[in-house]
Amino acid sequence: MDEIKNKIDELRQKLNEHNYNYYVCNSPTISDRDFDMMMDELQKLEEKYPEFNDPNSPTQRVGNDINKSFSQVEHKYPMLSLGNTYTKEEVEAFYERVKSGLNDNFKIVGELKYDGTSISLTYINGKLVRAVTRGDGVRGDDVTENVKTIRSIPLQLRGSNYPKEFEIRGEILMPWTVFEALNEERERQEEPLFANPRNAAAGTLKSQNSAVVASRNLDAYLYYILGDGLPSDSHYENLQIARSWGFKISDAMKVCDTLDDMMSFIDYWDINRKNLPVATDGIVFKVSSLLQQKNLGYTAKSPRWAIAYKFQAERAITRLNSVSYQVGRTGTITPVANLEPVQLSGTIVKRASLHNDDIIQSLDLHIGDMVYVEKGGEIIPKITGVDKDTRMLIGEKVHFIKRCPECNTPLIRYEGEAAHYCPNEDGCPPQIKGKIEHFISRKAMNIDGLGPETIDLFYRIGWLKDVSDLYHLKENEIAEQERLGEKSAKNIVEAIENSRNVPFERVLFALGIHFVGETVAKKLANAFINIDALMNASEEDLISVDEIGIKIAQSIHKYFEKEGHLSLISRLKDAGLQFALSRERLENQSDRLKGATIVISGTFNHHSRDEYKLLIEQNGGKNTGSVSAKTSYLLAGENMGPAKLEKAKKLGIKIISETDFLEMIQS
Incomplete structure (x- = not known):
């Protein structure tokens, strides 16, 4: 067994080193395939010999789908916010x-202020034992399992x-490339877009599913160490030493001996931050000596030895070349400004959403106008003037256009809504393809292997007119298409076959009924x-269901009134999809919790x-997120x-345990 233990330890040590080289140093020394093979070998050994399990093993980076709420943890040292300033004069006053x-003589360390979500990591004997969010500064959420999935944070x-x-x-940060890809996917699914990488990172970190966190490729920069027995009295030197321990420490740090050095640091990064892979919203200046920090002390809200200088919201001016219109899955028409390419917050901006006709009219836009484009707080590009x-x-x-740009159907605008819609949902190509994309998505039918390009191809050659045509696709015909081949064809057909077992509620969601x-x-x-x-x-029957209002009821009724939808x-x-709850689900249903809100x-x-x-729900009860007088x-x-x-x-309110609840539904 010693040989097995040594092999597991060796693999963990090698994988930790490769993680460090790849995610912290940006200089991988082995191929992705070799890394994956090594990881697979370790995973199999850990499964075979569970007595050698380690919560900080590199295999824990993938996360899991166990749903847990976050416990509250009190910070050993309060996480105070910094005082903000927006002018060089206020920086001089701080100095x-x-x-x-x-x-006495002192040095100031200049650092970039990264625009993410704050985290506190505790290490004991070189192992990560706890990761806690800022919370209210006194207590935060324990998000250790989610943080373990972030590969630039060392577990050992x-x-x-x-x-x-x-x-x-x-x-904790979400890089620009990850953020943009995530929003593109959400846009395809017609889900609300994240306003900025900070919100996306914060939302991801608080996910109840650490596998989702792992898939988002978050990053982290560390900037302050607390504790007894630190290597140096110098904050700057401590961070440089921490780099050798495996932490990702920003290269954009400078020791400033004078006020002029601080001003030069501001001037440099006000321009060069645009080229960074992650969002920043300012600069932090800290007194470097820990002893001097202690002597300066704190106000009620912030340290006297540090200050944050916030950059002005980045804005660029460029030419409006044209306005185009996109048709979403539900027929929503979105106007898009096509711009002369301009650099903004680390990315080249070519387009900006104009949202709706009201926005266009308020700006008094003309083709050829020089327009101001902003990422206020690093948000999605928008025209501000x-x-x-x-x-x-x-x-x-x-x-604003009067007819659909894809099918020429006259647009409609519902009373009280800002958006225009194309009502030709079953004959408008983007809506047809959008419905198919929604139907095959992971949370719906989970048919893998069919991306937007493949769906577009199959639509153009006449194979897909609606979602039912998926169940008539033939493996040999798919394999003949360029860039697909036998393996892809086999995977697509297998995924379609497996979708016949998807439960009723997901099939219902997959139909794409508006508001469902x-x-x-x-x-x-x-x-x-x-x-x-x-x-x-x-409609009355529908409204009687919990959380179903008149708007949803009318949409469902309207959907089933169409002969094409019934067909x-x-x-x-006929294709074998599940249009009823399974016998197992029905057997487990009861009204033991009827009328109870839990x-x-x-x-x-x-x-x-979950x-x-x-x-x-199976026992007739209702689950809500907050306690109120209506809670049972x-x-x-x-x-x-x-x-x-x-x-x-x-x-x-009556408080029941896990055992009490299980007895209630089994009685």
Whole structure:
């Protein structure tokens, strides 16, 4: 067994080193294939010999889909925010205050202020033991399992000269390339876009599914160390040493001896930050000596030894060449400004959303205008104004189109809505292809191997007119298409075959009925059991289902009124799709929790939170996220939120354990 243990340790050490070379040093020394083979070997050994499991093994980077709420952890050292300034004069005033407060020589360290979400990492004996968000500065959320998936954060430190226990703080970031790819995918699915990488990183870090976190390729820069027995009194030197322990420390740091050095640092990065792979929104200046930091102390909210200088929202001016219009899956028409390419916050911007006709009219846009484009707080590009003084030969005024740019159908605009729609949902090519893309998506039918380009190809050659045609695709014909081949064809056909087993609620979601998302589809499936009952339901029947309002009810009714949709469902039934709850699901259904509203909080031993939500729904109950006077029970697990517990006690809500709940639904 010693030989096995040594082999596992050797693989872990090598994989940690390769992770460091790839994600921190940006200089990989082996191929991705060799890395994956080594990882696979380690994973198989760990599965075969669970007695050698280690929570900080490199195999833990992939995350899992166990749904756990976050426990609250008190910070050993409060995570205070920095005082902000927006002018060089205020930076100079900070410098003078430090000079006056110390009455001694001092050095200032200039660092970039990365625009992500703050994190505190605790290491004991070189191993990551806890990762906690800022929270309210006193307490934060324990997100250790999610942070383990971030490959630039070491699980085991390199070398041996680190303190026995210390805390290092930094910023979790989403690189621009990852952010843009994520938003492109969300746009294809017609999901709300993330406003900026900071929001995307924060939302990802708080995901209940660490496998999702792993898939988002987050990054991290560390910038401050706390603890006893640190290598140096110099903040700058401590960070340089921490780099050798395996931490990703920014190269954009400078020791400033004078106020002029600080001003030069501002001037340099105000321009060069545009070329960085991650978002920044300013500069942080810190007194380097830890002893001097201690002597300067803190105000109630922030340290006196540090200040943040915020950059002005980056803005560029460029020419509006044209306006084009995109048709979404649900027929929404989105106007897009096509611009003369301009660099903005590290990316080349060629397009900006104009959102709707009201925005266009408020800007008084003309083709050829010089327009101001901003990423305020590094958000998605938007046009914020027009330089009307530069208008020479004024171009044509931008008017919103009257007909669909794809199928020429007259557009409609519903009362009270800003958007225009193409109503030709079953005959407009982008809507047809969009519906197919939605149908095959992971959360719907999960048919892998069919990307937008392949769907477009199959649509153009006449193989796909609607989603039912997927079930008539032939492997040999697919294999003959350029860039596909036998392996791709086999995978596509197998994925289509497997989709016949997808449960009813996901099939219902996959149909793409307007306003019927994942949650609504699940409630409808549980309420009506099969598609025929749903099709025959009146608007009153639909509204009687929890969380189904008149808007959703009318949309469902309208969908089933169309003969084409009834014909489509008939063809999908013939293809073998699941249009009723399974016998197993029906056997597990009861009305034991009918009328009960239950809030779940904490972590559990027997089931995940998602499984408990499903059990509540299967037994006729309702799950909500917050405690109120209407709450029947608080299902309390370990490390539950103290605020929910306190509110439940105050309102006299009955608090039940995991065992109590399981007995309730089995009685």
